[in-house]
Amino acid sequence: xxxxxxxLILDTILKEARSKTLIFIFLATTASIVLGHLVLSAMNSxxxxxxxxxxxxxxxxxxxxxxLNSISFIIALVFGVSVFRSDFENNIIYQYLxxxxxxxxxxxxRVLGTWLLVFIYYAYAYALSAILFSFAFKSFVFSxxxxxxxxVLNLYLLLVIFISIFFSLLMNKIGALFVTFVCCVASSxxxxxxxxxxxxxxxxxxxxFKVVGAFFYYLFPRITFLDELSSKILSKEGMVENxxxxxxxLVVISVVFIFIANYFVKKxxx
Amino acid sequence: MDIIQIKDISKSYxxxxxxxxxxxxxxxxxxxxxxGPNGAGKTTLVKLMLNLMHSDSGEIKxxxxxxSDKSSRAGIAFIPEKFNFFSFYTARGVxxxxxxxxxxxxxxxxxxxxxxxEELQIAELANRKLSRMSKGQMQRVGLASILIGKxxxxxxxxxFSGLDPIGIRDLKDIIKKLKEQGKTLFINSHILLEMEQLCxxxxxxxxxxxxxNGSVASVLEREKSLEDFFYKLISNERxx
Numbered sequence: 001x002x003x004x005x006x007x008l009i010l011d012t013i014l015k016e017a018r019s020k021t022l023i024f025i026f027l028a029t030t031a032s033i034v035l036g037h038l039v040l041s042a043m044n045s046x047x048x049x050x051x052x053x054x055x056x057x058x059x060x061x062x063x064x065x066x067x068l069n070s071i072s073f074i075i076a077l078v079f080g081v082s083v084f085r086s087d088f089e090n091n092i093i094y095q096y097l098x099x100x101x102x103x104x105x106x107x108x109x110r111v112l113g114t115w116l117l118v119f120i121y122y123a124y125a126y127a128l129s130a131i132l133f134s135f136a137f138k139s140f141v142f143s144x145x146x147x148x149x150x151x152v153l154n155l156y157l158l159l160v161i162f163i164s165i166f167f168s169l170l171m172n173k174i175g176a177l178f179v180t181f182v183c184c185v186a187s188s189x190x191x192x193x194x195x196x197x198x199x200x201x202x203x204x205x206x207x208x209f210k211v212v213g214a215f216f217y218y219l220f221p222r223i224t225f226l227d228e229l230s231s232k233i234l235s236k237e238g239m240v241e242n243x244x245x246x247x248x249x250l251v252v253i254s255v256v257f258i259f260i261a262n263y264f265v266k267k268x269x270x
Numbered sequence: 271m272d273i274i275q276i277k278d279i280s281k282s283y284x285x286x287x288x289x290x291x292x293x294x295x296x297x298x299x300x301x302x303x304x305x306g307p308n309g310a311g312k313t314t315l316v317k318l319m320l321n322l323m324h325s326d327s328g329e330i331k332x333x334x335x336x337x338s339d340k341s342s343r344a345g346i347a348f349i350p351e352k353f354n355f356f357s358f359y360t361a362r363g364v365x366x367x368x369x370x371x372x373x374x375x376x377x378x379x380x381x382x383x384x385x386x387x388e389e390l391q392i393a394e395l396a397n398r399k400l401s402r403m404s405k406g407q408m409q410r411v412g413l414a415s416i417l418i419g420k421x422x423x424x425x426x427x428x429x430f431s432g433l434d435p436i437g438i439r440d441l442k443d444i445i446k447k448l449k450e451q452g453k454t455l456f457i458n459s460h461i462l463l464e465m466e467q468l469c470x471x472x473x474x475x476x477x478x479x480x481x482x483n484g485s486v487a488s489v490l491e492r493e494k495s496l497e498d499f500f501y502k503l504i505s506n507e508r509x510x
Contacts, residue, residue: 007370015356091354098320098348098425099371102340269323 004101005109012113013120015086016079022121025075029068029125033132036064040136062234064129065146069153069230072122076114076157077184080164081176083114089173093270107265111165115158122157126150149234156226159254160184163221166261169268183220190216191224195241221254222246273298273423273454274319279328281314287478288314291328294473294483298422301445301455303465305500306475312458315475316427319456320348332423344372345422351431351458353412357401361392361411364400365418372419379418386417389444405432413441416448424448427458442468466496474500476507 016022040060084107087093096106126146134140163183168176194202194217202214225246232240240246274296281289289311296302304312317323319330321337335342355364365386369379387393390410400408409432416424430438445455445468459465465472466486474482481503482489486496493499 003370003373003375007367011356011367014358018358090356091350091352092356094317094320094322094350095348095355096371097322098343098346099368100340100344100346100373101371105340267324270317 004099005105008096008101008106008109009113009116012083012110013117016083016114016117019079019082021078022075022117025071026121026124029071029121030128033064033125033128036060036129037132037136040133060133062146064133065126065149065234066231068122068125068129069227071125072118072153072157073160073184075121076118076160077164077177077180079114079117080161081168081173081180083110083168084165085168085173085176088270097270103265103268104262107165107261111158111162114161114165115154118157118161119154122150122154145233145236149230152226152230152233156223156230159221159223159226162254162257162261163223166257166264169261169264183216184223186212187216187220187222188224188227189213190220191222191228193217195225195246218249219253221257222250225250271298272296273333274302274456275329275331276315276319277329279315279318279330280326281311281318281323281478282326289318289325289475289478292475292478292480293328294480296454296456296471298454299449299452300470301449301457301468303457303459303469303472304475305459305462305465305472305496307504309477310475311478312475313427314478316348316425316456316458319425320346345420346425347416347419347421347423348425349412349416349427349429351428352405353409353415355400355411358399360397360399361387361403361414362396364411365415368415369418372421374419382418386414389417390414391440406434406437409433410437413444417444421453423454423456425456425458428460429457430459430461430464438464462495462497462500466490472496474503476504479507481507 084093087096087110097103101109130146160180164176164180167179167183170176171179190213193213202210202217225240229240229243232238272295274294276292276294279289279292280287292311292315304315306312314323318325319332319337320343330337332342333345337343359367362383365383366379369375369382374382384393387396390413392407392410392414395403395407395411400411403411413429416426429441433441442464445457448455457465457469466489469486471485472482472489473480482499489496489499493502
């Protein structure tokens with residue numbers, strides 16, 4: 001990786017890592033995990049050690065990861081809408097774009113830097129949970145499914161960051177936060193409904209809600225698919241239905257979104 | 271050789287023209303100043319040169335590259351009127367970041383940063399965060415950044431604004447030194463007296479139209495000073 005790329009990624013991490021929101025979430029997450037560890041240690045010393053408890057440890061760890069997933073979603077959203085916008089609102093974007101990098105490089109390096117920051121938070125919370133919970137249960141509660149789930153969820157977070165930065169190109173921070181949140185929720189609801197319906201039924205009894213749902217299901221990246229896949233891996237509750245079809249749709253629509261975002265980045269006047 | 275080639279550039283905001291069919295060339299190694307009253311279109315032209323904006327028509331080439339090509343910015347240093355960067359950076363941190371973005375690394379970067387800090391007399395501020403600097407000190411950090419990397423073209427937007435008399439004198443010395451090194455300087459400024467002393471060539475814009483483009487010597491053949499020439503030109507234009 002050349003020095004420009006490394007410098008811009010590090011710059012992205014440094015500027016967002018100073019956010020009070022991140023510091024608060026970081027401290028709150030650490031406190032919650034340590035507290036959870038203390039409660040589990042107390043329970044363990046009262047109830048004794050055994051395989052059943054170790055299994056309970058894995059379940060509790062899985063539940064803990066689900067909570068972390070939700071927090072990471074919020075962090076991804078908040079930093080996604082801020083990372084480009086803060087350059088723009090502080091009039092610093094002129095400086096960045098006067099360097100010999102293309103707008104496409106600038107945009108995607110900002111996405112990558114933000115994702116790495118969220119990844120660091122998530123990996124830290126993940127590792128701390130696994131280590132402390134293993135101590136609480138006096139056995140190693142980590143499983144490979146956690147790691148796989150972690151990988152899938154990081155793809156999900158990358159897409160959330162990308163979508164929030166995309167919207168922040170078009171509107172202010174609050175607007176982008178609101179629109180990204182609404183789109184992610186709408187996409188999640190649409191995915192929950194449409195993915196369970198056979199194709200024929202998806203277009204029967206057409207209503208406004210169904211049209212909106214179909215719009216989000218077919219024309220928006222199905223990020224909830226990654227969330228569901230991550231949860232299924234974590235809980236070992238079988239596989240997502242039509243996993244290949246869902247994966248292909250996700251890749252195709254995401255690529256289209258990337259092209260649209262790149263077009264907007266290239267055409268924007270600053 | 272022309273380092274900047276601007277041909278028939280137009281840019282409008284709605285029905286209002288910010289620039290109308292502007293053409294001008296800037297020769298390598300010259301100090302060129304773009305003059306004009308507020309709202310003349312000077313900043314718009316600089317933004318177009320840096321590809322921060324897109325023109326409605328015409329083309330701009332820098333070092334032979336179209337401005338949409340990132341290679342056109344490979345040898346450019348740009349300092350806006352109010353230099354601003356993220357406040358958690360120290361002076362050294364900013365200069366190192368600028369160097370890396372221009373492809374300078376390792377010992378060469380350290381050496382360039384040290385000499386830029388010395389040149390601008392801000393070595394004692396090297397490890398001070400920008401958030402703890404005065405406007406003048408910040409501006410000096412910005413000016414130090416033009417000494418980092420291999421810059422053939424230096425674009426300065428109102429560079430004297432916010433500087434104290436010592437800073438103005440230092441900046442004039444730096445500009446002269448850069449010219450001696452064969453660099454081209456493109457300066458947007460309102461301070462006509464300084465421009466008359468420093469520049470080889472000037473262009474005067476008003477309401478998006480290029481009214482004059484020529485050498486300072488040719489201006490002084492016609493009028494006593496650049497200020498008189500500028501005043502008459504703009505007054506005539508307003509009278510029409």
